[in-house]
Amino acid sequence: MAAQRWLPLESNPDVMNKYVRNLGAPDDWSFCDVFGMDSDLLAMVPRPVAAVLFLYPIKENSEGDPNEKQDPGTSLYFIKQTIGNACGTIGLIHAFLNNTDSITLPDGAHLKELLSKSSSLTPEERAKLLEEDECIGSAHEESAKEGQTAAPSIDEKVKLHFVTFIHSDGTLYEMDGRKSAPVNHGPTTKDSLLEDTCTVVKGFMERDPDEVNFTLVALAKQ
Numbered sequence: 001m002a003a004q005r006w007l008p009l010e011s012n013p014d015v016m017n018k019y020v021r022n023l024g025a026p027d028d029w030s031f032c033d034v035f036g037m038d039s040d041l042l043a044m045v046p047r048p049v050a051a052v053l054f055l056y057p058i059k060e061n062s063e064g065d066p067n068e069k070q071d072p073g074t075s076l077y078f079i080k081q082t083i084g085n086a087c088g089t090i091g092l093i094h095a096f097l098n099n100t101d102s103i104t105l106p107d108g109a110h111l112k113e114l115l116s117k118s119s120s121l122t123p124e125e126r127a128k129l130l131e132e133d134e135c136i137g138s139a140h141e142e143s144a145k146e147g148q149t150a151a152p153s154i155d156e157k158v159k160l161h162f163v164t165f166i167h168s169d170g171t172l173y174e175m176d177g178r179k180s181a182p183v184n185h186g187p188t189t190k191d192s193l194l195e196d197t198c199t200v201v202k203g204f205m206e207r208d209p210d211e212v213n214f215t216l217v218a219l220a221k222q
Contacts, residue, residue, distance in 0.1 A: 004131055006140055008160065009088025010147030011055040011215040019143035020092055023136065024109020027222075034216035037198040046220040048190060050102060051095035052165045052197040055215045056204055059159070065203070071184035076168055077115070080127040081177030089130075089140045091162035094175040095219045098166045110135050127177075160213065165197040172196050194218060 009015070013031040021027070029050065035041050072078070077097040081090050096103060097115050105112035114133070118126045130136060164175040165185075172188035188196040198216075205214060 003082065003084060004086075005084035006086050006089070006137070007144035008085040009140065009144050009162070011053070011088075011160075011162070011217055012147050013217055015143050015146050016088075016092065016217065018146070019139055020096065020111070022139045022142075023111045024106060025096060025111060026104060026106060029103050029219060030222050031217050031219055034194070034198075034218050037202065037216075042194060042198070045194060045218050046222055048102070049194045049218045049220045050099040050166070051219040052194060053091045053095065053162055053217045053219070054165065054197070054201055054204070055160055055162050055213075055217075057159050057208070057211055057213050058161045059208055059211070065207075069184045070179060070181040071171075071173070072181045073168055073171070073173060073184075076166075076173060076175075076182055077119070078123045078126075078175060078182055079118075079130065079177055080123040082124075082127040083131060086130070086140070087162040087177065088144075089136060090177040091164040091175070093130075094164040094166065094177075098168060098175070099219075123177075123181075165193070165200065167193045172200070174200065 013033055016031040031053070032045060034045055034052070077094065079090060079093060081087055093114070096105070096111050100115065105115070118129050121129065166173050166175060167188050167190050170187055170189065172185040172193065174183040174185055176183065185200050201214070201216065205211070
């Protein structure tokens with residue numbers, strides 16, 4: 001059986017916010033653009049920040065950091081990506097389900113139901129559950145069609161990829177469903193998550209200095 005493919009999700013906070021509201025996310029946490037990485041622009045981002053989503057082009061020189069340290073973490077919610085173009089949804093799931101200590105998901109929210117069904121599963125089993133989740137699949141498709149740019153063909157190979165950065169137990173983790181485990185990027189705090197993520201993101205950019213298609217979106221309390 002051929003692997004599933006979804007339409008790619010645009011890095012657009014309005015689209016993302018509508019999407020996660022459809023899955024039951026609370027109104028007091030929303031995605032917002034990070035317009036730059038200097039201190040003045042970072043100061044414009046509402047606080048606290050629970051997660052940062054980074055969209056970048058997959059190229060040979062953007063991959064394979066030799067210093068990368070994969071680490072399953074102690075209490076991380078990590079899901080493998082087995083659906084083509086689903087990295088946006090994987091990123092949103094990583095953002096919310098790794099922050100349930102600060103983000104209260106209401107009863108009946110599909111995100112809360114997903115957590116309840118999959119908290120004891122392996123990352124691969126969670127991926128299988130997502131493949132069978134018609135609610136998230138249809139919500140993703142609806143959101144992917146609402147971006148400011150025309151959605152590409154579902155069969156088109158898209159080179160842009162979402163990863164999520166979160167804080168857990170004093171550590172900055174990169175959550176990428178293509179990998180076998182989260183990537184440990186060293187110490188951080190809840191207060192410095194955004195700034196520390198930007199330091200890591202600059203490393204991505206330095207590996208591909210001629211590329212300009214990078215975007216950052218923060219999940220912040222409004």
